[in-house]
Amino acid sequence: MHPNLWYPYTQAKTAPEPLKVKSAQGVWLxxxxxxxxxxxxxxxxxxxxxxxxxKIAEAIYQQAKTLEQVIFAGFTHDPAEQLAEKLVSKxxxxxxxxxxxxxxxxxxxxxxxMAYQYWINLEQKRSTFLAFEGAYHGDTFxxxxxxxxxxxxxxxxxxxxxxxxxxxxxHMGDRTVMEREQHILSLLEKKLSxxxxxxxxxxxxxxxxxxxxxxxxRPEFLHQVCIIAQRFNxxxxxxxxxxxxxxxGEWFACLRAKIQPDIICLSKGITxxxxxxxxxxxxxxxxxxxxSDNPAKTLYHGHSYAANPLGCAAALAAFELTQASEPIFxxxxxxxxxxxxxxxxxxxxxxxxxxxxxxxxxxxxxxxGYLNQISLEVRQKAIAKGLLLRPLGNVxxxxxxxxxxxxxxxxxxxxxTDILNDLTPSR
Ligand SMILES: *Cc1c(COP(=O)(O)O)cnc(C)c1O
Numbered sequence: 133m134h135p136n137l138w139y140p141y142t143q144a145k146t147a148p149e150p151l152k153v154k155s156a157q158g159v160w161l162x163x164x165x166x167x168x169x170x171x172x173x174x175x176x177x178x179x180x181x182x183x184x185x186x187k188i189a190e191a192i193y194q195q196a197k198t199l200e201q202v203i204f205a206g207f208t209h210d211p212a213e214q215l216a217e218k219l220v221s222k223x224x225x226x227x228x229x230x231x232x233x234x235x236x237x238x239x240x241x242x243x244x245x246m247a248y249q250y251w252i253n254l255e256q257k258r259s260t261f262l263a264f265e266g267a268y269h270g271d272t273f274x275x276x277x278x279x280x281x282x283x284x285x286x287x288x289x290x291x292x293x294x295x296x297x298x299x300x301x302x303h304m305g306d307r308t309v310m311e312r313e314q315h316i317l318s319l320l321e322k323k324l325s326x327x328x329x330x331x332x333x334x335x336x337x338x339x340x341x342x343x344x345x346x347x348x349x350r351p352e353f354l355h356q357v358c359i360i361a362q363r364f365n366x367x368x369x370x371x372x373x374x375x376x377x378x379x380x381g382e383w384f385a386c387l388r389a390k391i392q393p394d395i396i397c398l399s400k401g402i403t404x405x406x407x408x409x410x411x412x413x414x415x416x417x418x419x420x421x422x423x424s425d426n427p428a429k430t431l432y433h434g435h436s437y438a439a440n441p442l443g444c445a446a447a448l449a450a451f452e453l454t455q456a457s458e459p460i461f462x463x464x465x466x467x468x469x470x471x472x473x474x475x476x477x478x479x480x481x482x483x484x485x486x487x488x489x490x491x492x493x494x495x496x497x498x499x500x501g502y503l504n505q506i507s508l509e510v511r512q513k514a515i516a517k518g519l520l521l522r523p524l525g526n527v528x529x530x531x532x533x534x535x536x537x538x539x540x541x542x543x544x545x546x547x548x549t550d551i552l553n554d555l556t557p558s559r
Contacts, residue, residue, distance in 0.1 A: 133147075133149065133150070148508075148512070151163055151164075151515070152164035152165075155184070156171070156183030156184055157182070157183055157184050158182040158183060158184075158533070158535055159171050159182050159183075159532060159533050159535060159536050159540055160183070161183070161520060167518070168518060169515060169518045169519060169520050170518060170519050170520065170532075170536075170540060170543065170544055171183070171520045171532075171533065172514075172519050172520055172521050172530050172531070172532055172544050173520060173521065173522055173529070173530070173531050173532075174401075174405065174531050174532060174533050175405060175520075176400075177342070177374050177379075177400050177401070177531055178400045178401060178403075178404075178405035179401075179404065179405030179533050180377055180378065180401040180404050180405065180450065180453070180454060180457075180533060180534055181404045181405075181450065181453045181454075181457070181533060181534060181535055182533040182534075182535040182536075183405070183533075185404060185449075185453065185535075187449050187452070187453060188403070188404050188406050188446050188449040188450055188453070189406075190449075191445045191446060191448065191449035192406060192407070192442050192445055192446050192449075194445070195211065195441055195442050195444075195445035195446075196442055198441075199211075199441045200441060200442055201437070201440055201441060201442070202441065204232065204434070204438040204439040205434060205438075209439070209441055209444075211439075211441045211444030211445045211448060212232065212439040212441070212444050214444075214448060215230075215444045215447050215448050215451070216230040216411075218448065218451050219398070219411065219413065219451075220413070222383045222384070223383075223384065223396060223413060224384065224386045224387055224391070224392050224393065224396070225392060226392055226394075226415045226416070227393070227395075227396055227413045227414065227415060228413070228414075228415065228416050228419075229413065229414050229415070229416065229418070229419040230411050230412075230413050231246075231411065231412045231413070231414070231431075232409070232410070232411055232435075232438045232439035232444075233410050233411070233412065233435050233438060234408045234409055234410055234435055234437050234438070234440065234443070235270075235399055235408050235410055236270050236371075236373035236374075236397065236399035236400060236410055237269070237270025237271050237272040237275045238270075238272065238410060238435065239371075239373060239397035239398065239399050239410035239411060239412045240269045240270050240272075240274065240275040240278070240335070240369075240371055240373070240397050240412075241270070241272050241274045241275060242397075242412040242433055243335070243369045243371075243395045243397050243412045243414075244261065244274045244275075244278065244333075244335070244369070245274070245431065245433055246395060246412065246414055246418060246431065247261070247332045247333040247367045247369060247394075247395060247418075248332045249422070249429075249431065250332070250367065250418050250421045250422075251332050253421040253422060253424070253429045254421055256329070258329060258330060258331055258332040259293075259330055259332075260292075260293050260294060260295060260330055260331055260332070261277075261278060261294045261295070261331060261332055261333055261334070261335055262294070262295050262296075262297060262320075262323075262331050262333070262334040262335070262361070262366065263278045263279065263294050263295070263296055263297075263334070263335050263336065264296065264297055264298075264299040264336055264337075264341065265296045265297065265298050265299050266281075266299050266301070266341050266344040266345070266347055267279040267296075267299075267335070267336065267337060267341060267344065267371075268281065268283075268337070268341065268342055268343035268344050269335060269337075269371050269373075270373070271283070273287070273290065273291065273292075274292075276291055277291040277292045277293075277294050278294050278335050279344075280294070280296075281344060282501075282502055282503070283343075295323070295331075297316055297319060297320055297323075298312075298315075298316050298319075299316075299341060299347060299349060300312040300313045300316055300349055300350075300353055301341070301347035301348060301349060302348060302349060302350060302485070303348070303482075303483035303484055303485040304472075304476070304484050304485060304486075305476075306483075309350065313349075313350070313352075313353045313356075316353075316357075317353075317356055317357070317360065320357065320360050320361070321360055324360065324361070324363075324364040324366070325364075328364035328365070328366070329364075329365075331364075331366050332366070332367060333366050333367035333368065333369050333394070333395075334357070334358075334361045334366045334367075334368050334369065335369040335371060336354075336357070336368070336369070336370065336371065337370075337371045337372075337374070337375065338354055338370050338371075338372060338375055338380075338384075338385035338386050338388075338389055338391065338393075339351060339354065339375060339380050339385040339388060339389060339487050340374070340375055340379075340380060340385070340487050340490055342374040342375075343524065344502075344524070345492075345494075345502075345524050345525065345527040346485070346490060346492035346524065346527055346529045348485045348486075348487050348490075348492070351388050351389035351390065354389040354391055355389050355390050355391055358389075358391040358392070358393070362394075367394040367395060367418070368391065368392075368393040368394050368395070369393060369394070369395045369396075369397070370384075370385070370386050370391070370393035370395070370396045370397070371397045372384055372385055372386065372396055372397060372398055373397050373398060373399045373400050373410070374400055376396075376398040376399075376400070376401055376402070377398070377401040377402065377450075377454050378401075378454055378457065378458070378461030378462075378488070378489065378534065379401065379461070379488055379489050379490060379531070380487050380488035380489075380490070381461060381462055381464065381465050381487065381488030381489065382462075382488070383454075384396070385487075388488075394414060394415050394417070394418060395412060395413070395414045395415070395418065396412070396413050396414075397410070397411075397412050398410060398411050398412075398413070399411075401450070401454075402447050402450065403443055403446035403447045403450050404446065404447075404449070404450035404453060404454075406446040406450070407440070407442055407443040407446045408437075408443065409440065409443035409444070409446070409447055454534075457534040457535075460534045460535075461488060461489055461534055464488060464489040464534075465486055465487070465488050465489070467538070467541060468486045468489075468491040468530070469486055471491075471541065471542075471545040472484050472486060472491060472493075474549075475493065475549065475552070478549075478552055479496075480495055480496055480552045480553075480555050481493045481494065481495060481496065481528070481552060482494050482496055489531060489532065489534065490529065490530070490531050491529060491530045491531075492527055492528065492529035492530075493527070493528055493529075494526055494527055494528075495510075495523070495526040495527070495528055495552075495555070496526075497526045499526075500525065500526050501525045501526070502524060502525035503525060504525040504526045506523065506525070506526050506555070507522070507523040507524070507525055507526070509555065509556065510523050510528060510551060510555075511523070513551045513554060513555075514547065514548075514551060517547040517550060517551060518543075518547065519544060519547045519548070521548070521551075528548070530544065530548075532544065
């Protein structure tokens, strides 16, 4: 470990030495020792179009020569305005006001503040939020409150109250899912009929819960959840920080689930992995509740780098590439499904699942969860095979950049199967 660095999500005492990356191109990372590995997870889920895409690089260069940064209060600029228009044109109907920040956690923080203050501005205080068990919304305090887990344990006393509903995770061949969904829907209905006006909103990761293990639900279920929540006037906050921009096989998971959230959070893929940027987009109805002669109704929130022009320029270029990749992200689910078929009978795996460009499975173990050391074994075996894989505990998943070729995807699945065949059997 470098003596001046503290790496994220890393226990320095037990973690292996980090690998130094010299350069990257497309799906390939080039290590300092000249090994080449395929980035099977788009580097923490951000590199939609692979690494070092010349079009995004060029857009950033041109923007840097023109306007690199300007205060975004009292001033505006073309890249921010153009990007807002492009995003609104693809988002679910009704989402029309774009608020810029610079990472996913912050986009969530802004959404929670918007939703909470919305009710205050309407003089109808609502004291808490609903969320799903197993959610991950980021590492800041509001986001942690809405996604309590192993990661937030040390801070429990400092987190605000959020109520949780079970999440009906499902997989191929799951026969009990509809029953579990019905149970959860009736829990929700009951909770809201008793005290629906307690909740400012319902925050959820549509279709796929990412960090807590690529847990997937059916679009039909999500659709029902939103119908019920919105019937009781809860604001639905869709955290699409991970699922946005084609990841689930549609531009946004909300479109696939046919839901119309009141607020959506986007980040990760927004610049194609080049620069930190995020947006929180809300409905006109929410915006209107802040539009007032009364200064107390203002959203007093903003970041130094809000709407950074370089980030916006990168996002505009990435947007064009995403548009051109539509057939690829729409078609990847079928490819994953085909490659996954032979694994259905593999003795080391269960609960195989796929949504759009994301494929996942559980490695069979006596101790499921994030702390399972199988993750480290897989990571190291993967590097030896030329793959970047980073299981979430015992959950092995793929989330490749859209530019991956069929041949490269075949290499990934072959390597993954070899690793599975070679795993220590008793765990
Ligand atoms: C990654 C992630 C976040 C947090 O984004 P950061 O940019 O890492 O702060 C929030 N929500 C979801 C669903 C995510 O996957």
